[in-house]
Amino acid sequence: MDDPVLLTGSEGRVGSAILGDLESKYEWRLLDREPPAADPSHEFFVADITDYDAVYEAVDGVGAVIHLAGDPRPEAPWNSVLGNNIDGTHTVMQAAVDAGVEKFVFASSNHAVGAYETEERKPDLYRTHDEFRLDGTELPRPGNLYGVSKAAGETLGRYYHDEFDLSVACVRIGNLTEGHPPIDYERGQAMWLSYRDCAHLFDCCLTADYGYEIVYGISDNDRKYYSIERAREVLGYDPQDNSAHHDD
Template sequence: MDDPVLLTGASGRVGQAILGGIGEDYDWRLLDREPPTGESDHEFVVADVTDEDAIRAAVDGCGAVIHLAGDPRPEAPWDSVLRNNIDGTQTILDAAVDAGVDRFVFASSNHAVGHYETERKPDLYRSDDDFQLDGTELPRPGNLYGVSKAAGETLGRYYHDEHDLSFAAVRIGNLTEGHPPIDYERGQAMWLSYRDCAHLFDRCLSADYGYEIVYGISDNDRKYYSLERAKEALGYDPADNSAEWDGDEQVE
């Protein structure tokens, strides 16, 4: 891909995991609401995703968008997720289509399906439990943040169907650097290592697809999210598994 990739919410943890892994492999245009704290290796735009004019300027000339920006707090109030996550995602989708962007990768969340866990926890966090979600199920958000992420997936469906935009929604699990969460079964079940995160978004930028909802986790023994679509549609090939961390060394 020769045209730049717009990465919104670039300064957040997911953005940092992506840039740490594949920062050299694409021509990036980074966007964040806050200026970078240090020197940036890439073009950097300071803008809010709800500022339509700024977003239209930022997306101009890009071939793809990875849209991470939004209020990331599971406990975020409705007014914030309505504005930042739902309206913000529509703003950038609309701008992307108008600018001729070919593909759009959206950071969705495990919280879009959090209430599937309610009557099954903690059993479903364990390796011997067979329950799995595969991305074809209707959303059952665990909070209003999760509602906003499900709405983003539906917006993507519309822009794909109506405007032929390739769209991948990644329902990101529990992203932690170095090693899986400790003493937290749910986090171990949906762990996403930094290198698997970067690899998965790399596949989202490279594979050929139409509309996909995939789970963004490592290949954890404890998982209750299927990785089938990520593997089949995107060629995701995770390297990590929270069960393999022995407590001594950091995962790369």
């Protein structure tokens, strides 16, 4: 990718993981609602993502967008996810299409499918012997309104791909933690995503060729109920970490 890449929500945790490993690999434009804490080392846009004109200014001239901005709280109330996540994602996708962007990577979430973790399946589905897998072809089953908003973002991506030929990858991000995977938390270990695997996966999304994809963003954990086969096959994802081996 020779053109700049716009990273929305750059000041959040996923943005940190991405920039931590990929800062020098791409020419970045960063966008966040609040000004950066320190002097930014890249072009920085302070904008609300529901402000079309401000978003268009940031997206005009980039080759790809990684769209992370939004209310990240699983317990976020409806009005916030309706505006920040659903309307915001529409605004960024529409501006991207209008500006001729080719590739769009959308930060979806495990919460888009959280209600597959039924009482009958828990806690077995978090354990290594269990063979239940979600692979991205299943219908959304959000466990909260935040998850509803992420599923809506995925559907918007489908629309913008089908109608405008935008390449769209939706990454259902698991449990991203820096350093160690969650301790004594089986669910967290099953969906752990290390910082370096996170950066690598988004790097794959920027470089691979695809039309529309929904993939799971987790490390290669022994415990898992999300398949990473599609990410391996289509994107070339090759995770290095595993929550079971982290003490090695």
